[in-house]
Amino acid sequence: MQNRILVGDIGGTNIRFAVAHRHASGLPSLSHIWRAPANDFEKFSDALACFLENTTGHDHPTQAVFALAGPMDKDSVSLTNKDWTVRRSDLISRFGFDRLVFMNDFAAMARSIPELSDDAFHNIQLGHPGESLSPLKTISVAGAGTGLGQALLVGDAVKGWSVLPTEGGHQPFAPLDDYERQIQAYLNAKYGYVSFELICSGRGLEVVYDAISAVNGITPADLRANDVTQRAKSGDMTAQDTCEFAANALMNFIGNTVLASGSWQGAVLAGGVSQHLLPYLSKPSAIERFTGKGKMESRMARVPLRLLIDSTAPLIGAASSS
Structure with missing residues (x-):
């Protein structure tokens, strides 16, 4: 991963974006964290444009990983609980990404677990x-x-x-x-x-x-x-x-x-x-x-x-x- 990468968490209810930074420890940190209700936007690309315009401007990372709440297809994801279909090719064309990766939102949630400290969790059964x-x-x-x-x-x-x-x-x-x-x-x-x-x-x-x-x-x-x-x-x-x-x-x-x-x-x-x-x-x-x-x-x-x-x-x- 390069030093800066755009990351997103796109669910049926809320959208979150941030810029992730890799440090010498290997653990990522986040800046420019942004959240909005999905219903505020007609389509996903409008939400992404709003984030970029209001946070990073034209100096946004050219690599991105988006975690989306839906089954993965080769070029697109149709959200399970939102009438959005998000296409990689459309986003690359509009926003100029050199590299864009889609992953399942819950896979991203799971992948975070080894990276988080103990205070990110509440113990139910020790x-x-x-x-x-x-x-x-x-x-x-x-x-x-x-x-x-x-x-x-x-x-x-x-x-x-x-x-x-x-x-x-x-x-x-x-x-x-x-x-x-x-x-x-x-x-x-x-x-x-x-x-x-x-x-x-x-x-x-x-x-x-x-x-x-x-x-x-x-x-x-x-x-x-x-x-x-x-x-x-x-x-x-x-x-x-x-x-x-x-x-x-x-x-x-x-x-x-x-x-x-x-x-x-x-x-x-x-x-x-x-x-x-x-x-x-x-x-x-x-x-x-x-x-x-x-x-x-x-x-x-x-x-x-x-x-x-x-x-x-x-x-x-x-x-x-x-």
Whole structure:
């Protein structure tokens, strides 16, 4: 990577840009950090132009790495939760980049984890995994935001860190008790396919609030995700039940991810919704969803689980991947 590189984190809700600098230590630092709602712009290139005009001017880096919330194609990315298609060729032509790399936004989030200090995380379960006999270190990463991302971070003593992004958030939700089965049945009747993303994402707080209201015979209010978390803080029982249900599902999901990948060295939750659910993620019912995996329960209790709370993480990850 050259000394200066433009990095971006483009999600369905917010856009972040920054200029990354590589230092002698090898760790990137950020300057010119800029954030705006995605809905403020008709297309992605307008947001990029606004950032460049208001921060770096004409002296912007000629190399860039953009982390986008959507599956990667050869030249373009169609965002999963935003009606934008972003094309490399168009951006190179308009902004004169010598080198432009696209990567999945959640892969960038995951790649940041080895670069961040301990104060970028909140410990949910300390764990004690012990020494691994494998030459590889694997960390499961899952994040609830506009959608539900999942990736596997793999560390090799020789090759360094790499990320395997997935679309695991679209796996079917698996209820674990009668109450969860009632909620799942309501959602199944309304939406057909009930994925973990439908329940654990920002939109999930809205649909789960509606489902819990219906199951309990309450007329639901028309709430957005932020309304749900705010009402929960104010003591609204239905909102609190919604947050607890979503947190339990998220902990079930990340626990399944650890099992499927053998990430006994650790797991990390990320994303804005995960942070809003923090008061519920450490409750006994949520911890039990993470560890309660049958014959693997005692091993799951030894897996360190942390919550990533640094909002610049995807920018750091993009810079570290270049």
